[in-house]
Amino acid sequence: xxxxxxxxxxxxxxxxxxxxxxxxxxxxxxxxxxxxxxxxxxxxxxxxxxxxxxxxxxxxxxxxxxxxxxxxxxxxxxxxxxxxxxxxxxxxxxxxxxxxxxxxxxxxxxxxxxxxxxxxxxxxxxxxxxxxxxxxxxxxxxxxxxxxxxxxxxxxxxxxxxxxxxxxxxxxxxxxxxxxxxxxxxxxxxxxxxxxxxxxxxxxxxxxxxxxxxxxxxxxxxxxxxxxxxxxxxxxxxxxxxxxxxxxxxxxxxxxxxxx
Ligand code: 8Y4
Numbered sequence: 001x002x003x004x005x006x007x008x009x010x011x012x013x014x015x016x017x018x019x020x021x022x023x024x025x026x027x028x029x030x031x032x033x034x035x036x037x038x039x040x041x042x043x044x045x046x047x048x049x050x051x052x053x054x055x056x057x058x059x060x061x062x063x064x065x066x067x068x069x070x071x072x073x074x075x076x077x078x079x080x081x082x083x084x085x086x087x088x089x090x091x092x093x094x095x096x097x098x099x100x101x102x103x104x105x106x107x108x109x110x111x112x113x114x115x116x117x118x119x120x121x122x123x124x125x126x127x128x129x130x131x132x133x134x135x136x137x138x139x140x141x142x143x144x145x146x147x148x149x150x151x152x153x154x155x156x157x158x159x160x161x162x163x164x165x166x167x168x169x170x171x172x173x174x175x176x177x178x179x180x181x182x183x184x185x186x187x188x189x190x191x192x193x194x195x196x197x198x199x200x201x202x203x204x205x206x207x208x209x210x211x212x213x214x215x216x217x218x219x220x221x222x223x224x225x226x227x228x229x230x231x232x233x234x235x236x237x238x239x240x241x242x243x244x245x246x247x248x249x250x251x252x253x254x255x256x257x258x259x260x
Contacts, residue, residue: 001037001077002030002243003202006060007044007052023064024071031074034247037096039239040064040089041079045100045173047132054084061085062092069093077120083107090115098198098239100124100173102151113159120166120198120237121151125174135174141186144169148193166237168198172206180206184226187233199230200239202246224249232257 004027027038042060043052057080065076069092078089081101086108090097095117102121103109112119123144125135137143148167155165167190169183180201190197201207207222208214214222220242227238228249240246 001039001198001237001239002027002033002035003239003241004030004038004040004064006040006042006064020063020067024067027068027074028071030243031072033244035074035243037075037077037237038068039077039079039098040068040094041098043080043082043085045128047128049128054082057082057085058088062088065089065092065094081105081108083111086111086115090117096120098122100128100170102147103155104151109155109158109160112155112164116161116164118164118166119155119160120168121148121155122168122198123147123170123173128173131174135176135179137179140175140179140182141189144183145189145193148190152193152195162195165195166198167193167195168200171199171201172204177206177209180204184229187230187235191234196236197234198237198239199227199235201226201230202238202240202242220245228253 004023006023030038040061042057061078068076075096076094077096077098078086078094079098080086080089081099083105086097097112097117098120099108100122101124103112103119124131152165156162169190171180171183202223203216203219207219207226211222223240223242224245227240227246230238231250231253238246
């Protein structure tokens with residue numbers, strides 16, 4: 001899953017893809033590099049980020065979803081927590097919902113059931129504004145697992161098909177470095193939930209911190225290493241900025257997995 005960030009304040013690709021033209025060039029590159037899904041988001045989930053209105057978010061993402069649809073039939077995932085944005089994005093050609101808030105907005109589970117599209121439900125402690133204010137867990141793996149189990153239940157009760165549910169432990173969302181590393185080490189625990197697993201660690205601060213405070217543009221090797229480890233531990237979808245490098249790592253990972 002290649003990331004297309006349409007927020008003006010993203011510190012990783014800071015406003016570079018604001019214009020539709022640049023966005024399409026970036027998407028074309030990611031497709032050529034081996035992306036199988038494009039994740040499009042217009043709502044910043046950076047720690048401390050301010051809220052964006054439905055209209056503002058739609059103005060950022062809808063024209064780009066339509067433009068991608070004109071050049072390719074690659075699955076588009078809409079990265080949003082807002083029910084109204086999900087609705088408009090799917091009508092405009094997106095085919096999957098990626099919600100860091102795990103479909104807890106009013107009407108979101110019902111809408112996802114009605115739309116009958118794959119949904120990624122992610123764990124987050126707190127909200128994007130407050131999540132990095134001293135996150136606390138007794139047992140991070142068990143608590144994240146319990147949260148995802150509860151959200152899977154809520155999805156099933158609303159009529160979402162089990163085969164449409166993807167789970168994600170939510171690296172960096174209300175977690176310290178120690179929490180992130182523990183979750184990563186125990187990725188196999190999430191297999192018990194019997195849903196495909198999505199992992200998003202690309203260029204995140206957990207990599208920067210381990211690598212002596214490397215900046216976002218110094219996190220490529222670290223990102224590919226963690227992507228490889230995640231794939232080796234049976235993650236099904238990797239949300240990444242660096243598609244070409246990650247696709248190469250995955251080819252090698254797969255070749256070794258398939259060896260006798
Ligand atoms: C550098 C680059 C530093 C990026 C931080 C970041 C996930 C996600 C995000 C994730 C799923 C991000 C939308 C945060 N992370 N969706 N979204 N899983 N499903 N930060 O881990 O990339 S945005």
